[in-house]
Amino acid sequence: MDKYNVYGKGNPAKTKYEYKIGEIIMLYTSNGHYPVKCINKKVVDGKLIQYFNGGRTASDY
Secondary structure, X not given: OEEEEEEOOOOOEEEOOOXXXXXXXXEEEOOEEEEEXXXXXXXXXXXXXXXXXXXXXXXXX
């Protein structure tokens, strides 16, 4: 199954990883890096689409 990530309102970007809802990853861009959180997952036409939202993230350690 092909996997795609969608960051904010952007276009899907192909990835080889699958994330859990609530998982936080670091997104590296040409403007630096920042944490994004997986907020939703859907399977559409045999493709896994994972939605991420940037901004402030809080976690308990």
